[in-house]
Amino acid sequence: MIPSMVVLAILATSAGFYISLKQSQTKLEQNNIAEGLFWPNPKQLLEFNTTDNNGELFGLKQIEEKWSFIFFGYTNCPDICPITMSVMADTYKRIKNEYKNVQVIFVTVDPERDDTEKLNSYVSFFDSQFIGLNGSPQIKNSLTKQIGVAFYHDDKKGNYLVDHSASIFVIDPKMRLVSKLSPPHNSEEIIKKFKKIKRFIDEKS
Amino acid sequence: MKKVSFILFILFFFSYINNISAEDHSKIEITNLWISEAPKNASVLVAYATFKNNSTLPISLNNISSLLFSSIEIHKTIIKDDIASMERFSTLEIPPKSSVEFLPGDYHLMLFNPKKPMIIGSAPELLFTFSDGSKIYLEAKIKKRDINNKSHHH
Secondary structure (H helix, E strand, O other), X not given: OHHHHHHHHHHHHHHHHHHHHHHHHHHHHHHHHOOOEOOOOOEEOOOOXXXXXXXXXXXXXXXXOOEEEEEEEOOOOOOHHHHHHHHHHHHHHHHOOOOOXXXXXXXXXXXXXXXXXXXXXXXXHHOOOOEEEOOOOOOOOOHHHHHOOOEEOOOOOOOOOOEEEOOEEEEOOOXXXXXEEOOOOOHHHHHXXXXXXXXXXXXXX | OHHHHHXXXXXXXXXXXXXXXXXXXXXXXXXXXXXXXXXXXXXXXXXEEEEEEOOOOOEEEEEEEOOOOOEEXXXXXXXXXXXXXXXXXXXXXXXXXXXXXXXXXXXXXXXXXXXXXXXOOOOOEEEEEXXXXXXXXXXXXXXXXXXXXXXXXX
């Protein structure tokens, strides 16, 4: 009786030890990959319907099977938005041949002023392949809401400014929010982090 | 005699004007004034520059204007907890014997509603007015943003 209790206790302790070891390994792995990795339990995106910079419908289908880098900003933002978009243009130029399923998406947090024409001219200025999305709060399950992006403006009189997230969000081909890249951004760092994230997600799949 | 005194007067006058402008320019210097190239229908552009105060007293940049923009404002980008916001300054003090640099991700000038497209090669003139009364007209260069410039202050 006693030996079997001992065996059970040893087994239970070993199992507990194994689980905690595994957990700390995963944590260690995560820390090694990149800060801002949402793992385990990345948020699965739900269906949404919006329009892109060409006036075409854009929803979940357009991000399926793709790695999407998403930045939220507005075209009247003169400093941080063009800095980030220029960094993303450089990043995209450097990885697009190796990774064919990468796309860069700019979602406006100022849909009142950023109409389709303005969005189109804005995103195309940085790269002809970049996608601009209408981020109207009326859109059900909009990316802004689903990703939980903060933005704020005082009033909408005159040349108003909008405070907004300066992070770049990464969605994997299974339409899961897997990472947040915090500023300051630079293309070399983004590419390094992306490769690590991709390798990690590919291994988990 | 009249002719000689007239010539002397002219010489004196020009040397006086010259001294004034030399003195004004030596107090405040603006270098590397550039506007980042932007999409053709952009309503807001951004400019960067370095302001150097060579005098022993603080001098403030009080106003910036141009015939080619509806208004120009001084702003600073602030990123806190991943949120980017901009703080507006009605004036900006340049401490004595020092420089203030306007750089991407930091202090910048917001130029509203360009009256014509600003493309590479355009040279819009801006007028800077300082607290000591001095005014500096300067042409800005339109340049492509260099993202590899590591001098961003964050």
